[in-house]
Amino acid sequence: MTGNASQSGHLRTVGAFAGMGSGLTKVAVGHGFDTIKTRLQCSPPGTYHGAIDVLTKILRNEGVLALYKGATPPAVGWAAIDSLLLGSLHNYRLFLIRHGMTEPTRGTEAPRLTLLAHGIAGLCAGFTSTLIATPVELLKVKLQLQSQRSVTDRQFKGPIDCARQIIRTQGILGLWSGFTGSLAFRSNFFWMFLSFEAFMRGFSRLAGTPYEISTGSANFVSGGLGAFAFWGMAIPADNIKNRMMAHPYPLPYAQLLTSAIVTRPSFFLTARQIYSRDGISGFFRGLGPCLLRAFPVNACAFFVYEGSMRVLGAEKTRH
Structure with missing residues (x-):
């Protein structure tokens, strides 16, 4: 009985350890x-003329490390x-297995x-990860939108200073804007x-044929292709999220408490503003860089995660 309990606890925690490796891989790649x-999505109209223009201006005006x-x-x-x-x-997968799905x-x-x-x-x-992800993404967006080359010219000197200013202006809940x-x-x-999972099953059907590939290679390719499905569906919400987090950009973040800054834009108000300014295409701003980034980032992340799960001996949810 003790052995079963220990194994169950092991299975519940290995996913978390594998996820750490996946997260660090995403940032690096x-x-x-x-x-x-983020610059494409949140900058005023006319600031940039596509992803290549953003890259060129960042490299020319701010240096390669600005990326x-x-x-x-x-x-x-x-x-x-x-x-x-x-x-x-x-x-959740183990829970759904136990409950017959x-x-x-x-x-x-x-x-x-x-x-x-x-x-x-x-x-x-x-949904579970949103509570932690929101403040991390909020700080990331605000720091990414600073176009000054010198740190001394930027309003936020770093993530800690950014968090401090948000809390001073909006209170602790401001970190969840x-x-x-x-x-x-x-x-x-x-x-x-x-x-x-659908792609993994497709690759598994190649077993015994000249096109058979290893499990690790299937993880890599399936992760990259799955990212295309994810971003194709997620990019409108990503635009809304990032513009909510960027508020009040391009205006500077106020040093004094004002209703214009304390009042956070709602999801539907932000969506309406995007539509009125740019039409439907406004919800797909930044899709090009997303697709360029999607395959290598998520292919590597899934390769690390699934490989770690196998090495750690986690229970499999596919056969």
Whole structure:
């Protein structure tokens, strides 16, 4: 009995450890792309004329390291966020297995989660991680939008100074500005994990053929392709979330308490403003950098996560 309890506890925690590696991988591979995306989404009309223009102006005016502005919060926080996201994902999968959302595996008849169950587990994991993800993303967005080359010319000298100014101006709850946008954005992990599993099953059918690939390679490719499904669905909510978090940009963050700053824009008000200014296309701003970033970042992240799960001996939710 003691052995079973110990094994159960092990299975509940390995997802969290694997998630830490995944989160750090995302920052290392993808933060520069994310900075370009955020500038495109939140800057006033006419500031930039596409992703290449953003990249050119950043490199010319701010230097190559400017692509990694705001990297400290996700470098520290993304390990915790993905630890919570992927750790809870693993536990939601186990929960759904115990409660019968399974189907027989072709060939062996062993039970495995249905595709819908994988999506539901991703949805619940996305919601679970929102509480930690929101302040990390808020600090990242505000730091990424500072275009001054010299640190002394920037309003926020770093993530701690940024957090201090937010709390002084808006109170501690100001760190959760854009929470509803973040919740809407992270609900799209439904599509990420559903499509990842669908691709994994597709690759498994190649076993015994000349096109068979290793499990690690299938993880890598499925993670990259699943990211395309995720961003195709998530980019409108990402635009709304980032503009909520950027408020009151391009105006400077006020040093004094004013109603214009304390009042946080709502999800629907921000969506209405995007539509009135840019039409439907405004919700898809930054999609190009997202797609360029999506495959390498998520392919690497899934490769690290799934590989770690195998090494750690976690219970499998597919056969």
